[in-house]
Amino acid sequence: MFASCADPASLEGLSWLMCYLTSGKHLLFYASFGTVLLLLIITAPIALLFGFGGAMASRSPFWPLRWFGKIYTSMVRGVPDIVFFLFVPIALDQGFEWMRHQVLCDSDAPVRQGNDFVVCAAAKLPLSASPPWVHDVYAVFLAVIAFAIVFGAFAANVLYGAMQAVPRAQLETAEAYGMNRRQVNRRILIPQMWTYALPGLSNLWMILIKATPLLFLLGVEDIVYWARELGGAKTSAFSYPHPDWRLYYFLGILVFYLLMTWVSEKILGRVTRRLSQGQATLAGEAQRKAGAL
């Protein structure tokens, strides 16, 4: 990066470390922290949306929809989330390729031949001719979907509980005013439920942060990948030879996550206080009393 780093072998001490930490691969390592944050920012709203859909579906009066919602919300209860993280990306990938195979290929050959999954070249996703970044983006896309499905199911649990927690009397009052089902949902239920949902959602956010290193399992070049890559012992064939430093890299990642959870805890604490203002809950009542003094 710097001109003085042209010949690493001649460097020593602090300047060596400076050059080492700004080498091209290290810049990629720092960028991968951005990948993690990006995943969090993209996944959280999608998961919330999935969760909202799941929770609404399990309250639906139409039974097939209700059953779908119930199954979706309960699927994460008994099965480890890692199973889904391994299963969903492959399943989706094969699903997409199978559909494209039906449309784009004119061969009648079955997709599954023994232990192989064969589609014609035109149905490959991404196309083998496409540039490497398309492959990377596709991998991240599958990861986002996998995360959204799992955390959507978690969120659906939380939101369903929150909807049940909204006092019945409030909904009945709304009905007494002549509102129909949709109006009750939109005007009373949804605005009221957030204060009940927030403890669960905060928890979920923490779990989501702590699940991001699992990106590594999905083959995305994330921080764990780079920590293993950069930290491993380098012989003198490399420009910056060093012994096995993986421990320090992983300790760095550990500190990164501790900071993330610590900051989130502070922010979520503030949001909780803000949301319980004027609510008919213990926290809201405490705030009212403190204000009245």
Added chain:
Amino acid sequence: MSCSQTILDYGLRSIGIGERLLPKTDLNLCQQFTLIGSGLIWNVYFAFFALLIGFFVANALALAKASPSPWLRKPADAFIFLFRGSPLFIQFFVAYQLFVMLPRAGIEVFGMTVATNWLTKAWAGALVVLILNTAAYSAQIFYGALMAVPKGDIEAADAYGLTGWKRYRRIIWPTMMRLAWPSYTNEAIFLFHATTLVYFSAFPAFRQQGDSLYYASYFAGQTFNPFVAYPIVALYFIICTLILIGLFGIVNRRLNRHMPGATRKLKYRPQLIR
């Protein structure tokens, strides 16, 4: 090859008994069920010992966290923050690197050589991490329950002249357990599910002796078909989770047996309290 022969060959493959080579071609359902089930031994092993030892550590930590002395409280707080604030996946990596860095020949303590080699193996190293992890999460739950013990209970104990250890053992601890139990059940399920991470993190599977998810991903890789192996793992885990809930429900009934209004049924609602 018949299915019973497969079970004989691979039923205990995950602990190194039976056929050495994993099946490679003509994989049938029986082989997948057998091998994945055999891997479940490791999941149960990790979960059982982590919960058993972690339980005692967590009790000590919860008491330390509630202690008025900062010399006890601060380290307990730091420990709980460290293990609850970082991903288990990263904890596995850090611990493994730490264990690898220990001198191979062992450490000299008072003239005796303490072997450290076994810590780099999954059965011990990963178990240590899981114990510390569940101890931190459970300690937070127990601490919350300890703070929620009704004041009247303690006053009544004082009135009867119970003090110190006796008061803790007879009054405070049973109530604390009773209050903490639903959340603790939740934590136990989380921990059981987390055992699938062991062989996907830093710890290598020695001679392909892994847990159920390790074998499932092996099959998914061999057949390039995720729609068989992963649902089998899911099925096994659903059954185990139900058994776990049943066992914790028995304890819950015992803890609540003196309460009026019959015993509360322990419903598994994942409160996502982790």
